[in-house]
Amino acid sequence: MSSAPAQLSPTVVDANGWIGGMFHNPVISGMHPDPSICRVDxxxxxxxxxxxxxxxxxxxxxxxxxxxxxxxxxxxxxxxxxxxxxxxxxxxxxxxxxxxxxxxxxxxxxxxxxxxxxxxxxxxxxxxxxxxxxxxxxxxxxxxxxxxxxxxxxxxxxxxxxxxxxxxxxxxxxxxxxxxxxxxxxxxxxxxxxxxxxxxxxxxxxxxxxxxxxxxxxxxxxxxxxxxxxxxxxxxxxxxxxxHPIQNTGHADLVQSPDGSWWMVLLGVRPGGGTPGWHVLGRETFLTPVTWADGWPMVGRVEPALASPPWPALPLAAAPVRDDFDADRLHPRWISVRSRPDELCSLGERPGWLTLRARGASLDQPDVMFVGRRQQHLSCTARTLLDAAQGRGGLAVRLDESHHYEIEVGDGQVRASARASSLQTTLGTRTTPDGPVRLRIDIIASAPAQWHPREEPDTVRLGIEGSDGTFDVLAELDGRYLSTEVAGGFTGRVLGMYAAAGTVQFDWFDYEPTEPGPSISPEAILAP
Structure with a gap:
């Protein structure tokens, strides 16, 4: 049983004495909708x-x-x-x-x-x-x-x-x-x-x-x-x-903090581009304070930046941006489409590499062998080092079976491809270099200053990265076709690796935000 509602001022000064200390919304970015919360001590x-x-x-x-x-x-x-x-x-x-x-x-x-x-x-x-x-x-x-x-x-x-x-x-x-x-x-x-x-x-x-x-x-x-x-x-x-930059606000849950204050977690989206606006990360988790009047909760608009909660913040953790696949099991952030049979996904077959065996023949198939993580930033870069000597596979941005962009290695070529509903095409090819290939996807959000009614929310670039960091771009694509407003449904983008034929191995995967992440204060950056 919760205590009676606390009557709090919406102006919060935290326990460190910060006046106007801020946290940024969303507090859990990327496809994390329908949040439900509980507190224990x-x-x-x-x-x-x-x-x-x-x-x-x-x-x-x-x-x-x-x-x-x-x-x-x-x-x-x-x-x-x-x-x-x-x-x-x-x-x-x-x-x-x-x-x-x-x-x-x-x-x-x-x-x-x-x-x-x-x-x-x-x-x-x-x-x-x-x-x-x-x-x-x-x-x-x-x-x-x-x-x-x-x-x-x-x-x-x-x-x-x-x-x-x-x-x-x-x-x-x-x-x-x-x-x-x-x-x-x-x-x-x-x-x-x-x-x-x-x-x-x-x-x-x-x-x-x-x-x-x-x-x-x-x-x-x-x-x-x-x-x-x-x-x-x-x-x-x-x-x-x-x-407002945050839309679709709803599906909320309430929680009371140890000091008696009340907070709400909820889902929302961050549309980008022109009209009608396209959200590409899915529905995300936001946080907002709650006050009470006459026995009813009062909630203001959910803002991108709000006063920090009134208790000490924990030290900021480094963003989990790289996985070298040296552990004995995948981190819980890694997800697969519908299932992940052990015989098709291994960290032990080639130590220090992720080994995937093909099931579905492409990302169009509902049983494709795919391992990815949610895109959590409006602008970011994903890279991987892929060995396709025994098969065919690549690096992809996936929304669903009918909406995905990928850079694929196999049969002596590197190919950039795109599917948007019934339209599917190969956009650029290169001869496969000797040995493992470093693949890269850049996602660049459109700046507000670029706005016009039909401005895309972002641009997606697919290509090969050299050992010196140079980027050979095979395709540059409008990101709106990998959005909920185009594809429908409830999900957001997932960036990841897949096998389409035979056996494909990945030495590492690197995810790099190229924008400031959520923060507890203007001076402290946190990338979730």
Missing amino acids: DDYYLACSSFEYFPGVPIFHSRDLVHWEQIGNALDRPSQLHITTDTPSSGGVYAPTLRHHDGRFWLITTNVAPGGTTMLFTATDPAGPWSEPIRTGIPGIDPDLAWDDQGRCWCTYAGIEQVRIDPDTGQTFGTPHRLWSGGTGAQAPEAPHLYRIGDYWYLLIAEGGTERGHAVSIARGPAPEGPFEPCPANPILTHRGVN
Whole structure:
């Protein structure tokens, strides 16, 4: 049970005495949508959606709500997460809720796939291992968990409907019932989270759809099953219809800090270019303060820079930009399309190299053997050293099977190719140099000063890098075709390595932000 809402000034001075100290949004950049957060003592934990990628549901840890470190993935075994080639891109794992209750961490999520279901998982350590799935009969997406004073567990889900559940077995009790139709009559009431705060139960939801009309509304009632009265100021947060660099704000969760202040994590996007604006990184995790008035939470607009939280910041960590593949297992930031069989992905076959064996014959195939990381910066460079002596593969920017750019080595050539929906073409070729080849992708965001109505959000360059750093560009492409506004769906870009034929090996992968990353103060730079 949370304490009564704290009445705080929105002007924050942190414990180091910084006046006007800033942190930058998003606090977790790249494709990390639908954030759900819980606090245990002085530690915060956060989970996000992962869609068709394996492993699923990244788990993050923070001590200050600004610096987040990925400590694992909740669904990191095939027995927990079964995503087949019948699952389309932007299907798979949707909207987890992460909670801590009675000494355990609880995570509930839905696998939106043929034969998929809503599943519960538990862990004593959020870094894992997490349990095998407890399957439920919950029919909707965006499930939430909340326990009342009698220890009964309530699951509320998109609709907005609710049913009581035994979280140890997944059994439901009674018939699901509708709780609330939303605060503004907008479409798609979803993403419910239920909290006991002071004398009331608060029901926080998203509505308006996850595009530009996205919004957050709230209601309160005397019991977890209602009845609920809407906040007179609904929606309490939305950026729809305003000229703001952060859009699509919604799907929020609340957390109280040890000092009594309240904060909201939520998803949003950063559109670039001209009209209508294209977001390419997917939906990201943002942070904003919450104050209370007359028993209702008040949230201002979510800004790119905000006053830092009022407690000491941790030392800044170096950005994880390079992997030499010297460990015995991949870092949890690495994800693959639908599955990653051990026999097709190895760090031990050639020590110090990542070995991939082909499955699907190209990035057009739903079972392509691909290992990548989310693009987290609007401008960045990705490089790898590839040995394709026994096969064919390369370096790619992937949005889905129908939208990707790649630089590929095989059959004596290096080829730059692009696919945008039904259009597919090879844009430039070179004869393969002797030995391993260094491939490079540069992504350059358009500057605001370049704006015109049809300005692209960024430019993508594909090519070969020499040992002296020179860049032989084989293709330069408009980045809008790898955006959600063009391709549809819910995901963002992933940069990574793939095998299309035979066996392909990679000595290292380097990811270099070429813009300032999020920061805790104007003088301190943090790249997530």
